[in-house]
Amino acid sequence: MASNAHADRLILTHGSSGSFSFKTACRLVRGPHMHVQQHLPHVLKFVWHSPGLLPRVRLFLWKIINNALPIGGTFAAKMGFLSPLCHVCNSGSEIATHALFFCQFARSFWFASPFSVRFESMPDDPTMLLFHVTSILQGFLFTSFANHLWALWKFRCKHICEGAPLIVDPILKMAEYYNRLSRITSNLTIPKPLRHIWTAQAPNLHEGFNCFVDGSFISTGSAGWAYLLLNGENLIQYELQSGESLSAFEAGLKALSLAVKTAILLELNACSFFYRLFSTSANHGWKTGSRNMSMAVL
Template sequence: MKSTQVPCQLCDYGVDDGVHALFKCSSARAFWLASPLGVHSDALPDDPRQLLQAVVGALHGSDFSSFANHVWALWKHRCAVLYGGKVFKVESGLSMARGFSFLSFLTGNFKITSTVRDALGHVSLEPTDAGLKCWIDGSYDNSGDGGWAFLIQQNQTLVMFGTGFGSVSSPFQAELQALHLAMRAMARGMLQDCVIYSDCQVLCRLLNGENIFDAVPWQCFFQVQDVIQEFKASCYTCGFINREANMEAHFLANYARRNRIVSQGTSYSDLPVL
């Protein structure tokens, strides 16, 4: 790999070539050390060919697939920082990598192992991972096709998931469908005291009692009132997360919309594949 002789724009130390950007930069080292693979990238060779040989020799099977997804996520996040005005955050990069790993699993590229299952888990948004947590998301395109999905975990173990698709008037209505699908599934399974996480600010604010119905698309005005009443009658609470921390539900909702998938299950082996 030919050196560009340009200083790294993130750490101002070292030449900003591929090896430095993806492994030797201080941000990259923190990313790899915090990843489920726990790679000490500062101990890897500086020569690109020797570095790849060391990685290939240390990884195998699904671990190598996970490694490839982490490389791509780190590069995407680095580009977003340098050219999109984002702030480099290790967890943002890792969340993106979890999304890529989850998408790879959905398309049947590798089997779930304990390492990959750990990679799919979420960093706790609370002091402990105890309790039920549900991630929801909706997907929408300009033709009016929608998809929605939810995943419920407890202690980073999948408890239940579900997907659906249909015609919707807006991204908000797709998100609303995801919430409704999740609550129906939890009611059937008699699951209570669950925190539901969404990356839709309007929906989260409504569920937390704010009177902002003027922000709701008129096509689903009455539907959202019914869903909120059902939510208030339950034992659930709602929390807002950003898209980067909701990648599993995001990818699953997109998958349901594009492939017109209705599915449900209680383990990773139940998840739909192409």
């Protein structure tokens, strides 16, 4: 091309300036799925900040958004299935939205659930569908919805891999069980006496469990140990038991046993449990799924 002022030049019509830019090229490559990418940060942020969402359920939602579920033609080939269609209703292509929302059994499950969301009017893309759901269900309602989704997925996998029967009532009971666990995790806070001790004396891995009963705790007039109780509403309550002559080792063993029971309820793996048990950080919360959670204050 000529280099004078009136020479011809290439104009990229997809940009406002007519010149090439990396952002314009990315938009051109994404094409019609650009609107999905715009809603992706909102959905991920909503999932991350949902109150009481269990770690496995949070990871499950992340897999749905990123199309990482073991489903479809690739899963059928690995399992030795001849047809890539839905293995429950055998009437549609097995994708995440069909298996969890549009399948005949999934529709009957959502009809029996406490939610009145009509998924037929929502798009097939998982991110867009969850974006519409987050605009309808807020707070703990979305957490309950995610628990129902997780229970449906678990029973569906058992039906395909183990031949277990698909019945709506057990799935609803399991979803309600996960709702109770979510209420527990969303109401966990560090009590003030323990928070004072936790800041004054952080636990040390080499000192065993002497941190559970220390001098500052006894000087307040409440020589005892802190433990967790579940009341009738399945919420965590903290009680301070005084008047018991317990050594630091005995108190530590009791607190450790309760910590293991709580970890089982929260479905923590071994690595997460021991990290939270022996962490020496002073800025810890009790909410599950967060890297700031610590069970050492037990």
